[in-house]
Amino acid sequence: MKYLVTGGAGFIGSALCYRLMQSPNAHVTVVDKMTYAANPASLAPLERDPRFRLVRADICDSALMLDLARAEAPDVIFHLAAETHVDRSIDGADAFVKTNLVGTFAMLQAARAYYERARPDRFRFVHVSTDEVFGSLGAEGRFDEETPYDPSSPYSATKAGADHLAQAWHRTYGLPVIVSNCSNNYGPRQFPEKLIPLMVLNAIAGQALPIYGDGSNVRDWLHVEDHADALVQIAELGAPGESYAVGGDSEKTNLEIVNLVCGLLDARRPISGSYTDQIEFVSDRPGHDLRYAIDASKIRKDLGWAPSRNFEQGLADTVDWYLANEAWWRPLRERVYAGDRLGKVGT
Template sequence: MKLLVTGGCGFIGSAVVRLAIARGHAVINLDALTYAACPDNVAEVAEDPGYAFEHADIRDRVALDRIFEAHTPDAVMHLAAESHVDRSIDGPGTFIETNITGTYQLLEAARAFWVRHGKPEDFRFHHISTDEVFGTLGAEGQFTEDTRYDPRSPYSASKAASDHLVRAWNETYGLPVILSNCSNNYGPFHFPEKLVPVIILNALDEKPLPIYGDGSNVRDWLYVEDHADALLLVLEKGKLGRSYNIGGENERSNLELVRTICAILDEKRPRDEGSYADLIEFVADRPGHDARYAIDPERIREELGWRPSVTVEEGLARTVDWYLMNEGWWRALQDRDGVGARLGVRP
């Protein structure tokens, strides 16, 4: 297929681009190159004859129309989004503009292209979203595709709105769409403002390892390369109009996760004295911090035969190895806006 991937220089988007090219698909990478984007994420495929890059913003309808007509994609994989909860607390407007207005403009451009070309039956619009749209869980239970939406942050609210837009364009206009909602991703090329890279990089620099609150918040952790594999499978074999929850089947509290990373670093790059866990520091919690996320993966497992390939311990070991071997990549990002600063503290 020829895939139009939005946000393909970001963390998850670049994993999709690399895997799609490796599997013989052609890819048009549409990215606005905002603060979290990094062209080096796709450097290994940049010279591939099946790869093309378009520097554009998904809010720019004129640019979108030009790109659709120039490349005539078979499918859209929409990953471009503002995604950092802490930044959404400090500046929600950017999340509204990109995640909601941007998705609207992309849907309209895709619909116009689809109609102009005779509504081809094999066209697909795959919208990639998050489990955070479902809100928070107690100690028991899991999110299913039928869980009621209950977003608690500006980020998750903007993603919930984009999900609703995609479903509405399917119901009202017949645009052939598929949705997926994933759990927390981690792995290579993770921009250094999220929990896993923050812990790894702070540890390597002998800085405090910040954990919000008491570290009891639970997430389901999904290795990014497993996620990319699942996304391509959903695009190719998922049922139109349907959504699929994609999880790692690896629930861990934030404190457990950080202690696991510390143990891996203790083995791979020991400190002169003590454990990296000695650097753990509990800090003021994030406003509205959801207690627990957990995904029920039954639908994607039963309908498409997909399960994650690695445990969180295996995936974290791979991730630590990657950061140890790619210091040049992450050092170059340390001076970008907000990196290393505490964000999301406004009540």
């Protein structure tokens, strides 16, 4: 099997690459622009394998993407390349429009031209998206594949638009597209502007642990390696034209997450007092969705996938990974993102 993975140097993309390369017959080509959130160190072990190739390129370059698709002749294109951080989208929506919308259009056009010419057996275009396209839940209910789209941020709006493009390319052109919408991911190699790595690294640096509002916003947490397993199942068993909601069935408030991280650090790297003393409640994010939760019964029933990791153990393993891999995150903290707040517009 030959795979083309866009955004493969990012958090979820790199986890997917490691999962795909577990198969001795897999050949994986990554295309990544290597923006701030991509880390070459995430893929360095794979680059020693001749079955793996990293191409540094912009997915918005439609001619190059077509040439790459024809040269690599993939059985599956996993499209993960995206701008993903809500706060950054508040500060600068233009990059999100370009990558998430124009880039997805370019990939769909390249995939369509390649597919119509080569007609590879069992070809799939797996478009990887987010539950944030559905907006905000109240105290009850969960998102599923029939939930209407209602995005709140520039990030989620551009991902919603990309989902619609992907679905339209299936309906109009017959491209075998499958869309997935996942809940919040956590695990190793996540860029340190996201909640869990930010809390770990700020805590051990003696910095404030900022929590938006009163910390009551709820997210459904999914280990990134479980997500990678789900994407493989979707590519192998999913039906073109379908969408699959992928969740971890682990709802936690932001305050609960930070308290759990602090408890783990108290046990692993004790200080005088507790890391919870560094918690600081800050003004809320503009348009902050209250709650996300996924009903993953369709992918469980139709494809036989279910998350395999207990959240508490997965979180402990994640904290341990960051403590043991300073060489991975230290350059990012020193040269790319030091933990300062983004997305202050309107606060």
